[in-house]
Amino acid sequence: xxxxxxxxxxxxxxxxxxxxxxxxxxxxxxxxxxxxxxxxxxxxxxxxxxxxxxxxxxxxxxxxxxxxxxxxxxxxxxxxxxxxxxxxxxxxxxxxxxxxxxxxxxxxxxxxxxxxxxxxxxxxxxxxxxxxxxxxxxxxxxxxxxxxxxxxxxxxxxxxxxxxxxxxxxxxxxxxxxxxxxxxxxxxxxxxxxxxxxxxxxxxxxxxxxxxxxxxxxxxxxxxxxxxxxxxxxxxxxxxxxxxxxxxxxxxxxxxxxxxxxxxxxxxxxxxxxxxxxxxxxxxxxxxxxxxxxxxxxxxxxxxxxxxxxxxxxxxxxxxxxx
Amino acid sequence: xxxxxxxxxxxxxxxxxxxxxxxxxxxxxxxxxxxxxxxxxxxxxxxxxxxxxxxxxxxxxxxxxxxxxxxxxxxxxxxxxxxxxxxxxxxxxxxxxxxxxxxxxxxxxxxxxxxxxxxxxxxxxxxxxxxxxxxxxxxxxxxxxxxxxxxxxxxxxxxxxxxxxxxxxxxxxxxxxxxxxxxxxxxxxxxxxxxxxxxxxxxxxxxxxxxxxxxxxxxxxxxxxxxxxxxxxxxxxxxxxxxxxxxxxxxxxxxxxxxxxxxxxxxxxxxxxxxxxxxxxxx
Numbered sequence: 001x002x003x004x005x006x007x008x009x010x011x012x013x014x015x016x017x018x019x020x021x022x023x024x025x026x027x028x029x030x031x032x033x034x035x036x037x038x039x040x041x042x043x044x045x046x047x048x049x050x051x052x053x054x055x056x057x058x059x060x061x062x063x064x065x066x067x068x069x070x071x072x073x074x075x076x077x078x079x080x081x082x083x084x085x086x087x088x089x090x091x092x093x094x095x096x097x098x099x100x101x102x103x104x105x106x107x108x109x110x111x112x113x114x115x116x117x118x119x120x121x122x123x124x125x126x127x128x129x130x131x132x133x134x135x136x137x138x139x140x141x142x143x144x145x146x147x148x149x150x151x152x153x154x155x156x157x158x159x160x161x162x163x164x165x166x167x168x169x170x171x172x173x174x175x176x177x178x179x180x181x182x183x184x185x186x187x188x189x190x191x192x193x194x195x196x197x198x199x200x201x202x203x204x205x206x207x208x209x210x211x212x213x214x215x216x217x218x219x220x221x222x223x224x225x226x227x228x229x230x231x232x233x234x235x236x237x238x239x240x241x242x243x244x245x246x247x248x249x250x251x252x253x254x255x256x257x258x259x260x261x262x263x264x265x266x267x268x269x270x271x272x273x274x275x276x277x278x279x280x281x282x283x284x285x286x287x288x289x290x291x292x293x294x295x296x297x298x299x300x301x302x303x304x305x306x307x308x309x310x311x312x313x314x315x316x317x318x319x320x321x322x323x
Numbered sequence: 324x325x326x327x328x329x330x331x332x333x334x335x336x337x338x339x340x341x342x343x344x345x346x347x348x349x350x351x352x353x354x355x356x357x358x359x360x361x362x363x364x365x366x367x368x369x370x371x372x373x374x375x376x377x378x379x380x381x382x383x384x385x386x387x388x389x390x391x392x393x394x395x396x397x398x399x400x401x402x403x404x405x406x407x408x409x410x411x412x413x414x415x416x417x418x419x420x421x422x423x424x425x426x427x428x429x430x431x432x433x434x435x436x437x438x439x440x441x442x443x444x445x446x447x448x449x450x451x452x453x454x455x456x457x458x459x460x461x462x463x464x465x466x467x468x469x470x471x472x473x474x475x476x477x478x479x480x481x482x483x484x485x486x487x488x489x490x491x492x493x494x495x496x497x498x499x500x501x502x503x504x505x506x507x508x509x510x511x512x513x514x515x516x517x518x519x520x521x522x523x524x525x526x527x528x529x530x531x532x533x534x535x536x537x538x539x540x541x542x543x544x545x546x547x548x549x550x551x552x553x554x555x556x557x558x559x560x561x562x563x564x565x566x567x568x569x570x571x572x573x574x575x576x577x578x579x580x581x582x583x584x585x586x587x588x589x590x591x592x593x594x595x596x597x598x599x600x601x602x603x604x605x606x
Contacts, residue, residue, distance in 0.1 A: 016501030017418065023410035024427040027471060031430045034437065034445045041448045092344025100341060109345060111593070116352055118589050120529025121439075122556050123578045126563050127355050130362075130571065171351045178348070202334035224436075231438020233532040234560065258440045258532070265444070265536045281444040285437060292436035296429065 034285060042279035044272050053279065059244045061264070066276040070244035072283070074162070074254040078236060079229035081166030081250075086173045087222055091211075093174070094181035094221075099193075099207055110179075117175035125238035128168045133159040133239050136167070140251055155251040160241040163250040168239055169229045177225035180299060184217030185210060187303045220298030227291040231284060233258040257284045356582075363579025366572035371580075375544060376558070379567045386577060388544040389558040392459070395546060396538055396554055397528055399463025404470035405520060411471065412478025412516075413504060419483070428479070431472035442468050443533035451537060459545075459552035462538025466530060470523045477519025481512040518595045525588030529581050531556035555581060 045053065049066060056067025093113055097106060137159025147153050188210045196206035211218065241253020242263060257280045268274040374385030411431065415424045446465040451457055485508050493503040509516075539551040540561060546552075559577035562570040 012499035012501060016499060016504070017414075019501070020410050020414035020417065021423060023407050024414040024423055026407060027411045027427055027434070027475060028430045030468060030471070031434050031437075033449070034441065037445055037448045038441070041452070088340075089344040089347050092341040093348055096341040096345055100338065112352065113345070113348055115586075115589075116348065118525065118585050119352075119355060120531070120556065120581050120585060122529065122531045122559055122563075123355065123359060123582055126559065126574055126578045127358055129563060130575075131354070131358050171348075174348050202330050204334035204337040205330070207337070227436050231436075231440065233438065233440040238560075238563065258438055261440050261444060262532060262535055265447070266539070278444055278448065281441050285441045288436055288438055288441075289433060292433055293429075296432050 035282070035289075038278055038282035038285060042275050042282050045275035045279045048272065049276075053276070054283075057244075057246060059260075061268075061273050064270075064272055066272070068257070068276070068280055068283075070246050071255050071257045071260050071280060073246045074240065074244075075230055075256040075258070075284070077254070078162060078165045078169055078240065078256055079226055081162065082169035082173050082229040083222065083226050085166060085170035086177065086225060089170075090174045090178035090221075090225065091181055091218070093178040094185055095207055095211075097178075098182050098185040099210070100203075110182075113178055114175050116171065117179075121172070121232065121234040124168055124172060124235035128164060128235055128239040129160075132168060133164045135159075136161075136164045151248045152250050154249045155247075157251060158241065158253060160239055161249075161251050161253045162240065162247075165236050165240040165254075165256075166250070168235050169232055172232060172235060173225040173229050176228050177221045180221035180224055181218055184214045184221060184299065184302050187217070188213045214302060216298045217302030220295040220302070223291055223295035223298065227288045227295065230291065231258060231288050233262050237262050257281075359575065359578050359582050362572070362575035363577075366576035367579055371573075371576055376542060379565075379569055384569075384573060386555060386558055386573070386580075388541065389553040389555045389577070390580075391544070391546065392538070392541070392552040393528065393555040395548070396459055396462040396534065396552060397466060397524065399460060399548070400466030400470055400527060401520070401524060403464060403467035404474060404523075407467075408471045408474025408520075408523075409478050409509075409516065411475035412482060413509070415475065415479040416482035417500065417504060427475070431475045434468070434472040435476070438532075439469060439530055440532040440535075443535060443537055446533065446537050456549070457537065457539035457551040459538055459548045459550065462534045462552065462554065463548075465533035465537045466527045469527050469530065469533065473523040473526060474516075474520055477522065478512075478516050481515040481519065482508060484515070485511045514595060514598075518592045521588050521592045521595075525585045525592070528588070529556060529585050531560055535560075 045066065049056070053066065053068050054072060055069055056065075057069045058065045058067045059070065060066075097109060097113075101109060137157050140153070140157030140159065140163070143153060143157075192210055192213050193206045196209040201209065236256055237259040240256060240259060242255050242259055243253040244255045244260070245252060247254065261277055261281055261284075265274075265277055268277055370383050371385045372390060373387050374383055375387055376389075377384030411427055415427050415431075418424045442465050446461055446468065450461040450464055489507055489511055490503055493507040494500070498506070534554050534557050538554055538557070540557050541551045541553040555577055559574045559581065562574035562577065565571070
């Protein structure tokens with residue numbers, strides 16, 4: 001207990017520390033409890049299927065056969081697709097806003113890009129299902145045959161499928177990675193750019209130097225967006241087509257881990273079915289946890305120097321000598 | 324000369340791309356707003372707010388029960404999350420150097436990144452499963468769990484912005500740390516903390532996934548906390564997934580209401596922040 005270092009004469013302070021510390025601990029307990037609860041409620045499935053759960057393609061609730069390969073495939077595929085589509089754009093935005101935008105335009109543009117994060121996921125879903133998916137379908141219909149012959153665009157043009165999911169995810173991820181990348185670029189010392197310009201660099205070459213300086217943080221920003229894309233539920237559920245299959249095709253309807261939980265959780269009649277779904281949730285939790293921790297560490301290593309200094313480090317009360 | 328030209332062209336191209344990428348992001352934003360407003364306004368009328376859902380084909384259906392339900396569930400979340408979030412933030416700011424504070428900060432960021440659907444599964448197994456009943460309380464707790472880290476982090480940041488002199492002055496007068504915090508520092512940061520709470524509210528008011536199997540849904544008007552309850556977001560999801568045009572229109576209207584609420588909250592919060600910044604500069 002960290003509070004015990006205080007001598008008892010400061011009893012008021014000690015109780016304050018214990019009181020607030022209790023709630024601080026509660027927050028940590030919640031995170032741990034999520035893992036423990038999900039583990040407890042997926043034991044049946046873990047014991048029955050073991051690791052095979054993650055490499056089996058069959059998902060047959062009626063026969064009691066559960067394999068989660070299609071879901072983990074769909075989750076990773078859609079998130080990586082979103083990452084590929086969004087990273088250049090979010091980096092472009094971050095560079096524009098931190099290095100190029102005129103002062104008067106900066107605040108409004110930051111506000112507008114952050115609005116993308118404020119729109120509820122369900123609204124993205126409604127828009128995706130009624131507007132984006134039909135557009136994707138007409139795009140797929142008018143696609144040249146040469147493209148359609150590749151494995152990436154095989155299958156009938158349905159609109160609802162991996163491409164629509166990747167597109168909507170990439171839009172949803174942009175504000176997160178762009179704002180973190182902007183923070184990180186702001187933390188690059190001005191001297192870096194001045195030095196580059198002094199050596200006769202063009203604007204891009206100076207920016208490239210800043211990007212190189214900030215590379216850990218940039219990777220962190222991109223990973224943060226990846227974590228968001230992995231866990232996104234409603235919008236993806238409404239456009240991806242919800243069909244458990246492992247396919248490279250962007251036209252094919254597929255399924256994600258979050259989507260299968262959202263769709264089937266209330267229908268899970270028997271314990272094994274429910275446990276299988278909770279296990280998917282557990283793994284989703286574990287994956288996003290690891291990704292987020294890594295990205296936070298990377299971002300923190302870049303921006304720590306800019307954090308406000310801890311008040312606690314400057315002693316405000318002289319510590320009474322132990323009698 | 325040639326090389327210099329190439330470098331200049333490359334530089335201009337990349338610069339152009341960066342400017343373009345802003346547009347790339349703003350196009351979907353504009354499209355979403357355009358469709359939500361133009362489609363939503365068609366089904367939005369007074370009855371939408373006062374009437375109950377009607378069977379398909381019958382005119383005059385509304386989402387009165389879902390709107391009230393959303394308010395109740397979000398309210399439960401706020402009641403549960405605001406004290407915990409603020410006290411976590413107080414600890415993290417007051418004992419910023421300690422290991423527990425660093426862990427709390429890290430846990431808050433982690434919890435913030437946990438997918439909302441996972442929070443739903445967690446609350447299902449913690450609250451719903453033991454009593455075998457979907458309840459409004461469970462939905463509220465799920466939203467509350469999502470609010471805590473947001474409030475904790477914004478409170479912490481705002482407390483660190485309060486001038487150190489205020490704190491030192493109150494300590495010099497003999498106040499304990501707790502007294503200084505609750506009587507001087509927290510009140511000074513109060514407007515900012517309210518802003519943070521509003522931002523958190525606007526974030527979770529649009530959440531659907533954690534409510535799907537905690538609050539579930541309810542076709543009838545219900546204010547009972549121990550029963551399933553209808554919420555705006557889940558209702559929009561149900562309607563959007565249905566095969567009926569009539570219900571699709573209602574889903575658009577619901578989306579418009581959601582976007583308006585969220586926008587209003589974040590605009591208000593922004594204005595409040597501006598005013599706060601001006602006040603602090605003026606001091």
